[in-house]
Amino acid sequence: MSFKNSSSFVEERSEKKRVLVAMSGGVDSSVAAALLVEQGFDVIGVTMQVWDYSASNQLEKKGSCCSPSDVEDARAVADHLRIPFYVLDCESKFQTNVIDNFMDSYFEGETPLPCVQCNTHLKFDHLFIKMKELKCHFLATGHYAQIKSSPVHLVESSSFRDSKNRGKGKKSVFTKNREKVSSLRPMVLTSSDDFKDQTYFLFTLKPEVLPFLKFPVGSWTKERVREYARKKSLPVAFKKDSTGLCFVGKQSYSNFIQERLSQSSYLRKSNVSGLFRKHPEGDILGEHRGIHFFTYGQRRGLGLSSPTPLYVIRIDPESKTVWLGEEKCLYADEAWVREAHFLGDFSFQEKLSVKIRFSHKGSLATLRQEASLLHLKFDEPQKAITPGQAAVFYRGSQLLGGGWIVRRETKTHGNCIQAQQSKILN
Amino acid sequence: MKSFGNLNQRIYLDHNASTPLFPALEEEFGRWLKLYGNPSSVHWEGRESKRLIRESRKKLAEWLKVHSDEVIFTSGGSEANNLALQGGLRSLASSLHLGEVLTSDVNKSSFVFSHPSFSLKSLKTLGLLVSVVEHPSVLETARQLESQGIRLDFVPVKKRSGEIDLEVYEEKLKGQEIHLVSVMYANNETGHIYPIKKMAALAHKWGALFHSDMIQALGKLPFSLEDLDVDFATFSGHKFCALKGSGFLYVKKAVGVHPQMYGGKQEKGYRAGTENLLSIASMGSMAEFKEEMEGREKEIQKMRDEMEREIKKNLSGVYVVGQECQRLPNTSHIIFQAVDGESLLMNLDLRGFALSSRSACHSGASEPSSVLLAMGFSEEEAKSSLRISLGWDTKKEDLERFVQVLMEEVRYLRSISGEKASMRKEENVF
Numbered sequence: 001m002s003f004k005n006s007s008s009f010v011e012e013r014s015e016k017k018r019v020l021v022a023m024s025g026g027v028d029s030s031v032a033a034a035l036l037v038e039q040g041f042d043v044i045g046v047t048m049q050v051w052d053y054s055a056s057n058q059l060e061k062k063g064s065c066c067s068p069s070d071v072e073d074a075r076a077v078a079d080h081l082r083i084p085f086y087v088l089d090c091e092s093k094f095q096t097n098v099i100d101n102f103m104d105s106y107f108e109g110e111t112p113l114p115c116v117q118c119n120t121h122l123k124f125d126h127l128f129i130k131m132k133e134l135k136c137h138f139l140a141t142g143h144y145a146q147i148k149s150s151p152v153h154l155v156e157s158s159s160f161r162d163s164k165n166r167g168k169g170k171k172s173v174f175t176k177n178r179e180k181v182s183s184l185r186p187m188v189l190t191s192s193d194d195f196k197d198q199t200y201f202l203f204t205l206k207p208e209v210l211p212f213l214k215f216p217v218g219s220w221t222k223e224r225v226r227e228y229a230r231k232k233s234l235p236v237a238f239k240k241d242s243t244g245l246c247f248v249g250k251q252s253y254s255n256f257i258q259e260r261l262s263q264s265s266y267l268r269k270s271n272v273s274g275l276f277r278k279h280p281e282g283d284i285l286g287e288h289r290g291i292h293f294f295t296y297g298q299r300r301g302l303g304l305s306s307p308t309p310l311y312v313i314r315i316d317p318e319s320k321t322v323w324l325g326e327e328k329c330l331y332a333d334e335a336w337v338r339e340a341h342f343l344g345d346f347s348f349q350e351k352l353s354v355k356i357r358f359s360h361k362g363s364l365a366t367l368r369q370e371a372s373l374l375h376l377k378f379d380e381p382q383k384a385i386t387p388g389q390a391a392v393f394y395r396g397s398q399l400l401g402g403g404w405i406v407r408r409e410t411k412t413h414g415n416c417i418q419a420q421q422s423k424i425l426n
Numbered sequence: 427m428k429s430f431g432n433l434n435q436r437i438y439l440d441h442n443a444s445t446p447l448f449p450a451l452e453e454e455f456g457r458w459l460k461l462y463g464n465p466s467s468v469h470w471e472g473r474e475s476k477r478l479i480r481e482s483r484k485k486l487a488e489w490l491k492v493h494s495d496e497v498i499f500t501s502g503g504s505e506a507n508n509l510a511l512q513g514g515l516r517s518l519a520s521s522l523h524l525g526e527v528l529t530s531d532v533n534k535s536s537f538v539f540s541h542p543s544f545s546l547k548s549l550k551t552l553g554l555l556v557s558v559v560e561h562p563s564v565l566e567t568a569r570q571l572e573s574q575g576i577r578l579d580f581v582p583v584k585k586r587s588g589e590i591d592l593e594v595y596e597e598k599l600k601g602q603e604i605h606l607v608s609v610m611y612a613n614n615e616t617g618h619i620y621p622i623k624k625m626a627a628l629a630h631k632w633g634a635l636f637h638s639d640m641i642q643a644l645g646k647l648p649f650s651l652e653d654l655d656v657d658f659a660t661f662s663g664h665k666f667c668a669l670k671g672s673g674f675l676y677v678k679k680a681v682g683v684h685p686q687m688y689g690g691k692q693e694k695g696y697r698a699g700t701e702n703l704l705s706i707a708s709m710g711s712m713a714e715f716k717e718e719m720e721g722r723e724k725e726i727q728k729m730r731d732e733m734e735r736e737i738k739k740n741l742s743g744v745y746v747v748g749q750e751c752q753r754l755p756n757t758s759h760i761i762f763q764a765v766d767g768e769s770l771l772m773n774l775d776l777r778g779f780a781l782s783s784r785s786a787c788h789s790g791a792s793e794p795s796s797v798l799l800a801m802g803f804s805e806e807e808a809k810s811s812l813r814i815s816l817g818w819d820t821k822k823e824d825l826e827r828f829v830q831v832l833m834e835e836v837r838y839l840r841s842i843s844g845e846k847a848s849m850r851k852e853e854n855v856f
Contacts, residue, residue: 089793133769
């Protein structure tokens, strides 16, 4: 990316590098902006307006991120820092890439990760283009993650290349010459704050984007971030962290979906009620109102009474069947992943730590290519591997990549066997 | 602060959004600020304040060639539009309910003070006709009235040219019972000037009252209400170099309007609330400078036309909205192919130029211009446009500098959108 052709940029003749900061109105992105100003960058703050709250019947969703009052908080912080501030119109992109995907996932029997869709299509795609359009050198967010550069390591020729060089048969070269920018490969590492670490949601970052990214609070703990905000008298220093999905707010996800079912684009999916069946025998246990009310591993809210606790083992969107079974049936030691994406080189001989949901601690697994999917074989059985969630790969603290968990028949651990499945489905 | 441009050298080209205070007014502040008495008070201090309001009202009435009695001060243009639509319709509703028929021919010596109690049910008998290109304070008010039972219909504009077809308009009046029409004199986004005189006459022919939002016209071109025969007209101080916080509604004698604000008897009971003395005085004073402002009409138009020629000469893929139509002399709305309008605005701001593309929504996000969408432009086109509105004091050299920077930014953004397109393998929009 070069600004050489823009005489307007050359005219600026500023030694300062320009950074575009995505500001949500929360403490983290506000401190990120403040830090960059302190570090001497020419900072521009933007908020993405993703949701038209005036169209919603609900009261302003305070505490859910990106509401009108959050935009005003971001604006107040920008004014306090004396930086330019703009609100970007991202409603239709958000609707298409995040909300529609969210709705579709539930009707496909999956549990979606809208934050990853937002990162993929808005924060690190749309905003990346804005970064270029506004002649910025970097894009920054308040994510708890770190970017560090390291010399590229020599890798085995059978290794799996990062997505950019896949199939080209190129070998990476180890060089001691750190002045060659091309020999420095940025890596994404987990944050210093284990609890707040957000690398799980960043697995779709493209390697070519990494040299332009900054995560100013990534090496800090939440306490340190808040302390800094107080010290700098940022207007949001005492603001509570937002919880839940930004577009859902405090209501339940199923309420949100129910509300939208009446909208014409989703009407065709509205008939989703079906049967509860016992896994693995197939006995009918009752009826349910819709597969979108359930997620894998769910125990509460089934609306059934049973002598032993029942858990959602599997959801079949075609037959609209929700399979319930004992807890032991939730465990599996393999998973399949589509659209696997890598940020760095690795070898299939290497075992990686895989997180199967945000709150998961990560477990060692062996990876193997299987046609267009990636097969994961865990050393230990994992509970409730959920289609629609992401399997994210780590080498220690380095984020290596990830992919989307797909629904597949799996051999399960323990006494719970799958039998007569095909007979029942026919 | 590098990113704002040099604050002393910023060039402001967003006069349709708001205007800087007319320099000569600053000298008056010393006198006005000493008038702190409540204009409704009995004592001397109150009377002096009241006098200032009376004088301001008189000057504005003279400017527009109307009667002082026909001017109602409000907090601004939005309130005046609300008063015209809501107050006008409620007045009609109650008078219809009482069996009276009001037309603009009735010759009475004072306002018809409508009966204060009206029923929502009677509103349902009324029809409101507004143009599709009105300002949000008219459109939103119309939609709210519709939800309360008013029949609402819209006057369309011709595709791409943006003009109003008078035949289509008359069909709308004929085809249903319309009691109030609201069409703006000039469009704030594109500068289009609509044939208000003919439209008001047609409205009256079919038994409807006529309101016109004239906010964008006053101060930009010679103007009077004398021969326009409208029943209501809206004006806003901060659009003609007066202070923010005041506007007024012209209500023709013998036409009824229902108050929207109750309380004291200010404005003869039509609009309660202690008057914004400073803002009203600033509006009144501007009447004395109307020649300075209106007198520059030809010169400003020349600069605007020259600017458009220069841009079209040096850039491809440029479309000037309504160029062949009658427009305000200062307004230019231009669509730039393959340019992200949002980024263009931001880059221009960062380089010290103030512009816009439309009225901003409440959170300040730049959404595609709804006026352009109503004119049949695609969403892509409506997201690639820029509104340039000159002021009475815009200098030629500033405009030339702007054109230079604009061309650089357009070219730069086109180079990025070229990259964007090849990244996404999308076809070009146009």
